[in-house]
Amino acid sequence: MVKVNVGxxxxxxxxxxxxxxSELLAQQGKRCFNMISSxxxxxxxxxxxxIRDVGEAIRIGVIEGDIQTDIDAQRIRAxxxxxxxxVTEGACHLSAAQVHQALQQLPLHNLDLVLIExxxxxxxxxxxxxxxxxxxxxxxxxxxxxxxAKYPAIFARSKVLLVNKIDLLAAGVQIDFDIERVxxxxxxxxxxxxxxxxxxxxxxxxxGWYDWLRRQLPARS
Amino acid sequence: MHETxxxxxxxxxxxxxxxxxxxxPIRAKVSCGEWSAVNDEVLSFAFEAIARGTSCEGLQLxxxxxxxxxxxxxxxxxxxxxxxxxxxxxxxxxxFELLPDxxxxxxxxxxxxxTDDGESERRQESAQRx
Numbered sequence: 501m502v503k504v505n506v507g508x509x510x511x512x513x514x515x516x517x518x519x520x521x522s523e524l525l526a527q528q529g530k531r532c533f534n535m536i537s538s539x540x541x542x543x544x545x546x547x548x549x550x551i552r553d554v555g556e557a558i559r560i561g562v563i564e565g566d567i568q569t570d571i572d573a574q575r576i577r578a579x580x581x582x583x584x585x586x587v588t589e590g591a592c593h594l595s596a597a598q599v600h601q602a603l604q605q606l607p608l609h610n611l612d613l614v615l616i617e618x619x620x621x622x623x624x625x626x627x628x629x630x631x632x633x634x635x636x637x638x639x640x641x642x643x644x645x646x647x648x649a650k651y652p653a654i655f656a657r658s659k660v661l662l663v664n665k666i667d668l669l670a671a672g673v674q675i676d677f678d679i680e681r682v683x684x685x686x687x688x689x690x691x692x693x694x695x696x697x698x699x700x701x702x703x704x705x706x707x708g709w710y711d712w713l714r715r716q717l718p719a720r721s
Numbered sequence: 722m723h724e725t726x727x728x729x730x731x732x733x734x735x736x737x738x739x740x741x742x743x744x745x746p747i748r749a750k751v752s753c754g755e756w757s758a759v760n761d762e763v764l765s766f767a768f769e770a771i772a773r774g775t776s777c778e779g780l781q782l783x784x785x786x787x788x789x790x791x792x793x794x795x796x797x798x799x800x801x802x803x804x805x806x807x808x809x810x811x812x813x814x815x816x817f818e819l820l821p822d823x824x825x826x827x828x829x830x831x832x833x834x835x836t837d838d839g840e841s842e843r844r845q846e847s848a849q850r851x
Binding site for chain 1: 723726727730731734738742744747751756757758804807815816818819822824825826827828829830831832833834
């Protein structure tokens with residue numbers, strides 16, 4: 501019997517692509533964030549509203565990840581922003597190689613920011629680096645306030661938490677959702693995270709998110 | 722949930738090492754962090770299926786989970802953290818920074834000694850042809 505120490509990262513192929521993506525974006529002075537949430541949290545609505553509201557101040561391109569269909573990319577393109585759809589055909593997360601291809605197809609020179617909408621899933625996407633500058637987790641109030649406790653990895657690894665659909669709380673819809681519990685559980689995992697409570701539908705609270713995005717961009721010369 | 726991706730990468734990495742050494746791999750040790758989203762049974766099942774017809778067929782996979790670690794912001798002690806009751810074991814502070822989760826790593830491979838008569842290579846070639 502011969503034992504051989506290998507010490508090799510199993511996902512090194514993904515990491516190599518992530519590194520290439522990160523270098524490509526850095527060379528061109530572009531920022532990139534990876535948006536992760538459960539299905540139905542309102543990521544695409546958030547993106548559409550963000551693109552429309554910030555207008556020319558932040559030129560955004562989108563990479564959409566879905567198991568099936570290009571419905572989301574069509575919604576983004578209706579705003580006139582460029583969008584590349586990746587159809588994963590069942591895979592539960594986007595890989596850095598897929599994002600690498602999509603980055604070649606985006607008109608990066610005309611953009612300030614690339615937002616990646618990952619496959620709707622709070623678990624797997626958090627384990628695959630794509631070469632982004634940071635992760636943004638979106639949680640809608642209808643999903644319940646126990647999600648940071650139940651899915652800690654993504655809340656611990658994100659730069660921003662967007663608590664979406666807060667219009668439902670204001671409308672008095674019966675939902676067991678204690679936003680203070682969400683904030684406390686999230687901050688226990690991640691002291692530095694920025695938390696914005698928003699409604700992509702009504703626009704409430706969105707300004708704080710836009711200001712945060714603007715602060716991430718390099719100063720334009 | 723993405724165990725097949727992991728299993729595929731493992732089969733490729735182990736087959737590569739086996740080919741280099743012209744030896745049959747019989748056991749491999751993999752380690753991963755708490756948050757790798759990898760389930761042992763699902764990974765073993767996926768590995769067995771993907772390894773069929775390759776030099777990894779019949780290989781025994783051992784999966785080790787490494788605990789999540791944190792660094793106390795008050796006394797700088799690094800400790801294994803249980804998020805349901807997380808306090809620093811030295812000073813009792815609840816103020817800590819979570820350290821990056823251990824990456825999925827192929828730690829070691831055990832090969833059968835002196836039994837290889839080129840069989841593993843032939844198997845690999847036939848697997849590639851399929």
